[in-house]
Structure formats: structure tokens, C-alpha cells
Amino acid sequence: EVQLVQSGAEVRKPGESLKISCKGSGYNFTSYWIGWVRQMPGKGLEWMGIIYPSDSDTRYSPSFQGQVTISVDKSIRTAYLQWSSLKASDTAMYYCARRYGSGSPPDYWGQGTLVTVSS
Amino acid sequence: DIQMTQSPSSLSASVGDRVTITCRASQYISSYLNWYQQKPGKAPKLLIYAASSLQSGVPSRFSGSGSGTDFILTISSLQAEDFATYYCQQSYNTPGTFGQGTKVEIK
Numbered sequence: 001e002v003q004l005v006q007s008g009a010e011v012r013k014p015g016e017s018l019k020i021s022c023k024g025s026g027y028n029f030t031s032y033w034i035g036w037v038r039q040m041p042g043k044g045l046e047w048m049g050i051i052y053p054s055d056s057d058t059r060y061s062p063s064f065q066g067q068v069t070i071s072v073d074k075s076i077r078t079a080y081l082q083w084s085s086l087k088a089s090d091t092a093m094y095y096c097a098r099r100y101g102s103g104s105p106p107d108y109w110g111q112g113t114l115v116t117v118s119s
Numbered sequence: 120d121i122q123m124t125q126s127p128s129s130l131s132a133s134v135g136d137r138v139t140i141t142c143r144a145s146q147y148i149s150s151y152l153n154w155y156q157q158k159p160g161k162a163p164k165l166l167i168y169a170a171s172s173l174q175s176g177v178p179s180r181f182s183g184s185g186s187g188t189d190f191i192l193t194i195s196s197l198q199a200e201d202f203a204t205y206y207c208q209q210s211y212n213t214p215g216t217f218g219q220g221t222k223v224e225i226k
Contacts, residue, residue, distance in 0.1 A: 035214060037163075045155075045163065045206055047214035059213050062120065095162055103210050105153035107174070109162035 002026040004034075004096050004110035011116045012086050019082040020113045022096030030054040032098040034079040035106060036070060040092045050099065051079060086117045121145055121209050125218035131226040138194040140221045142207035145188075151211035152190045154183055157220075158203045166205075167192065197223070 007021040022034060035050035049060040053074045060070070069082040079096060094113050097106035122145035132138050142152065150170040155163035165174045167183035170190055180195045194201055202225055207218040 044220045045157075045208075045217040047216060050214050061214050061216075097163075099210075102213060103151050105165055105168040105208070105210055106215075107165050107168075109164075112162055 002098075002108045004098060004108055006094075006096060006110040006113045009114040009116070011118070013119055014088055014117055015085050016117075017082070017084050018086055018115065019080050020094060020115065022079045022081075022110050024077045024079070024098065027098075029077040030074055032100055034072065035097050035099060036068075036079075036081045037095045037097060037106075038064075038092045039095065039112075045095075048081070048094075053077075053079065086115075088117050088119075090115060091117045121148065121212065121216055123207055123209055123216050123218040125205075125207055125221050127221060128219065129222040129224060131224050132197050133226045134197055134199055136197045136226075138197050138201075138223060140192045140205055140207075140223075142185075142190045142192070142218050143188055144190075144209055144211075147187055148209045148211035150186045151209055151215075152183070152185065153208045153210060153215075154181075154192045155206045155208060156201075156203045157206065163206065194223075 003025045005023050030053045033050045036048040038046045048064040049070045051058045051070045053072045072079045096110040099106045124143045152170045154167040157163045171183045182193045184191050204220045204222045209215050
């Protein structure tokens, strides 16, 4: 069974750093891209970026370039989304999702990680 | 960036109604268009990919059509479990962009 399991909810203060994770199982981890999607409270879905675990090729949406870092450790089948200095506006639900190749849809999604940034 | 525009933003319908949601891309995306359903507190669920292909396990009352820049999601007979928010997403380029969503509410 394909599964993407994300790390648990986090509460941080503005200016703090954070790294959340997404662990894949039940499929060939290095053959699928892993993307990250932001959903701010009561709002829609926004692609942040995507990484190919086989070679760590990473693409960012323009709005998120320089704001976050996406990485992967293929030895433990885990992708990461990282902030160096959180802002209150980073408060959101974050989902990871896998995608096979260019043009393919994200077909399996993680359960989401709620990040709350508040002083 | 390719912009995706859905209409309407919300609609009210009754069980058994036929519902259509449209999605327009700001540029040509061939058939690289996907539809998702999201219920409160849950991750999005893939319904339709490549504009008209039904994802495995999705009821046949869901269908998709269109190509180029204009696309439609149709629910042929709305069921109680279909009340949710629906998003289109283009996978023509990486990363793909989503529409703003259409909330389907009970009339």
C-alpha cells in the first residue's frame, strides 16, 4: 500500500527554524517526485516546489523560491520542507504529494502537517 | 506562471442535481488538467487526471472534459458525500498551479 506519512503538528515563534518531513512507503521511492503544497487557513492549494529523490533535482514555484528549502534523504525514503526563519504568515497546513513524471498528476498525498507560528 | 481560473467559486445544489464546474487556463495546457476533491480537514483526493481519465476507485458519476484552455468537471447526480471543495490543477509545467477552488454546498 502506497503511503506518505508526515510529521506531526508544530508550534513555533516568529524567527525560529523548522523542518518537517514526509516518509514514503509501498512504492519505488526514487522513481517519483515528491512535492509540497501549502494551504493557508480557509484558503486554496498552492504548489511550493518539488524534488526528485533519485538525484535531488529540485524546482520551486517563484513565490516560494528563497523562502523555503526542499530536500530529501533517499536512504530513509524521506523528503523535507525547511524554514530558516518563520513568519506568522507561514501558519498553514502543509501537504506532501507524490507525482510520477512530468505531466503526471499528484496521486497520493500525505495527511498534512499543521504549522502554527505565533508569538 | 500559468493561471488557473475556476467558476463558480461556490454553488448550492441538491442531492440528485447535475453539477458542472469550469476551469480555464491562462495559456494552452493540452490535456494536462487534473481535478481534486477536498473535504474539511482532509488531504485532496485525485478524481480525474489528463482532463478526462477517471482515477481508480472514483465513482463514475464524476467525469471530466476539455482540452487546450477550457475544462469542465461534471457530477452527473450529486450525492451527499460529494459536498466538498473541488480544485483543478495543471500539470503542463512544473510545479503545477491550482485553481482557487469551487465549494459545493447543500441547498
